[in-house]
Amino acid sequence: MTSIRNRRLVALSLALTVALAACKGGEAPPQGGPGQVTVVTLKAEPVTLTRELVGRATGYQVAEVRPQVSGIVAKRLFTEGALVTQGQPLYQLDDAAYRAQANSARAQLARAEASATAARLAARRSAELVKVKAISMQDDENAQAAWKQAEADVGAARAALDAANVTLGYARITAPIAGRIGKSSVTQGALVSAGQAEPLATIHQLDPIYIDVTQSSAELLQLRRELDAGRLQGNGEQPVDILLEDGTPFAHKGTLEFSEVSVDPGTGSYGLRVRVDNPGQVLMPGMFVRAVVGSGVRQDGLLVPMQGIARDARGNTSAMVVDGEGKVALRQVAVSRTVGDKWLVEDGLAAGDKVIVEGLQKIGPGMPVQATEKGAEAATPAAPAAKQ
Template sequence: MTRSPYRLLALSLVVALTVSACGGGGEGAPQGGPGQVTVATLKAEQVGLTRELPGRTNAFLVAEVRPQVSGIVARRLFTEGGLVTAGQPLYQVDDASYRAEANSARAQLARAEATANAARLSARRITELAKVDAVSQQDLENAVAAQKQAEADVGAAKAALDAANVTLGFARITAPISGRIGKSSVTQGALVSAGQADALATVQQLDPIYVDLTQSASELLQLRRELASGRLQDNQSLPVTVLLDDGTEFDHKGTLEFSEVSVDPTTGSYALRVKVANPDQVLMPGMYVRAVVGSGVRDNALLVPMQGVARDAKGDTSAMVVGKDNKVEVRPVKVSRALGSKWLVEDGLKPGDRVIVEGLQKIQPGMPVQATEMGAAPAKPATPAAAAAADKQ
């Protein structure tokens, strides 16, 4: 009983020496063999490049309804917010005075026609008498001149009647274009005047509809340089995808109509206009949208998953690749734009490079690794029974 403490002390020393011998490989020795990583092997492919631009919707046609005569609004002939067609009556202005003017002009025309008919008959008789020298030459000339003056008076009376009818027609205000009409700024009984500043209502054609976009002028210059160098092939004729404010894709594709020829000096951007079919009138003027516009097609492009590219505090980007002898290498890379979940590589990588996308926290440059291709089924881990059998062998 007295020697038991010494026996416990000796046993503790043996255990300590055993543990020390098991860990004697040094701190830098790899534990458990090569690190397990997932890689993405880069392949050259053809990529269609697009740019997502902000914009606002604008009506295809806009017409303000204004009175061309003065008077009291007798009736409003449309429903606010409804659809109207070109030529459809919208307002009726009290036209009593204009109708009286038209009737007066019609009476003046009838009088002028009667006078012209009498002058015509008189000139015919005097012409017959002049053939037998029964009247003087002066009388003949006066009769012919009176006939022509009477005919001119008929023309003037017709023109006056036409003008009166036009003015009378303006008393019924019609829709200048087809589209959806907004609220009315006047009610029945209001006094309107020709040339007034305020419009009575506004009609907008919403199918199709315009989407006005803005793009940086520097981005345009870069695009032109790439097209001129042959790195890109033009694909601006492709349909334009419109994204709504909530991120959903609009059902109908648009077409690029034109690009502005000048740059806004205050913003350094220029405008593009896209025309989009809008049969259900989901898009309304003034809505904020984004449009995906094609900028070019690049051949032999390299795309690397975003998780395989790291960025330091200075903004420099790099990637870890599996190099010779399955050891980790660090490559400085240059990427330009995001295409979905991948970066477009401009420099630093080449086809066939295996970029590490998973397991980056467990590796260091120069460390040997065992790589599994991204998307491939991972190797099944060994069961405890299989591991014990392997140890016995």
């Protein structure tokens, strides 16, 4: 017991000795220097505001092939899925009956022409005889009227022949437009009728092609308010970027053709149509794509890298900046949308502000820092900003 007590007394005396030495001759450890941070100096620049809208591709021209006369399909003259030209024959119907009608009309025309020739000769003879009073005036007038009636019969017969030829021509069904034709809904031997509801085939013109997208009417109102206030300028004829279903950009840019003049009451949106060149026919009708449509240009826009903006649990956004004294200052900011990898600032920051984008974990408001401009070759202190 005595040895244990002695060891405790020795340890206590050593601890007291160290404490007295620290109080008398010790000094506090030196404080670290200014924190190292990386900043981005904001500058006003023109910013094109865009909106990514989901749309669907539709054919530039779409034609449903339907028969204009009834008959039996004698032959299909095209390959399904192939490109066809305007006027190219697609189906041949059995035209025996229509050909017979055309031949009958042709014969009626020949008979009318023969009758007209005889009436013309008779009228000429009558005109000579009436001069010498060999026949009466009544007989001459009848002869002249018969000639005119025969000429009218020729015109009627010629019109009947033209109609028969048109009907005969309808027995060969041709492509109304150029484009890619789909599958045929009928085969050889099928009976088709004039004006039937089901098309024989459908042709889509795919180059160029349309992209139909929709946009919220609320966004349209906001855009008009910004334009009226002068904060935004129209984008003019800015091309439209197209993104495919897998996110890859399409090789050709589109052009905004028109926008609807009314809003869909069910969805609260209105339609936009974009025209896109599609030489390789990558875009097909019914395909979902995304169109990046420009809504305007903000001439004095401020863009801040995303890592320079913090958001709290309530959704409020803030940024750390280096003030004119080289110290950290907290700014409450308002951002509206992303432009690439940056935020578009609406309020809270101004051109010339140095926003901290790296080293945020080691600093706090009021701390002195040594700032380096992002992308600079050497770490040099940033010049103090001019005081307002």
